[in-house]
Amino acid sequence: MQQKMTRRTVVRTAAVVGAAAALGPVLSATATAAPVEAVTGAVTGSRKPRRPATSANGWTIQTNVDRDSQVWTRSVSGTGLTVPVWIGDVETVLLHVVRRFHYEVEELHAGDLVGWRPAEEVRRRHPESNLASGTAVRIRPGAGAQGSLFPLQTDTVRAVLADCAGVVRWGGDDKPVDESLFYIAVGPLDTRLADLAARIREWNATPGEGAGATAAG
Secondary structure, three states: OHHHHHHHHHHHHHHHHHHHHHHHHHHHHHHHHHHHHHHHHHHHHHOOOOOOOEOOOOOEOOOOOOOOOOEEEEEEOOOOEEEEEEOOHHHHHHHHHHHHHHHHHOOOOOOOEEOOOOHHHOOOOOHHHHHHHOOEEEEOOOOOOOOOOOHHHHHHHHHHHHHOOOOEEEHHHOOOOOOOEEEEOOOOOOHHHHHHHHHHHHHHHOOOOOOOHHHHO
16 A cells, blocks of 8 residues: 555656646746836836936037037038037028128137037036037137127127027127027027028028128128
């Protein structure tokens, strides 16, 4: 009797071991999948994607220039200068402002023009933060104090701003005053920017129009 029981025990034990071996991969996969699913659910369910940081005018701050960025270094025609700015319509508008300043207000030289700056070098929520998104330039940096321009020069700057129809703002009208700063004053989805850029491109393609035409005449 004892010998029979032993055989039965052996058979049962073998069956249990075999069943456990067969279920092993299933149990292992279930145990592995559960934590992953829990983590995924925690990430997608309880956390919202972080919005990218923006400058004061609503444009996305760029972390570098000329690589994996919307900001690229561009030549300013007729000046011999280059400046890093947000490419496309922003580029068209800001470079137009720089050229008109060069031809109609005061000739610019090396060191007189600054574009994009790292976010840590500008004050957040201030107009100068627009430099970090490549949507602003400094003309004659260091000459930002009120009264840095002669009255006739100020009148010319205001004529340039008038042509820009509210798309560009001058730091000379801000508080605190920064007469060196010019920046895009509308957001990325504002159609006035694209409209102005199209007009500037048309001026540039028309003889006797565009930046420098008045000075040449």
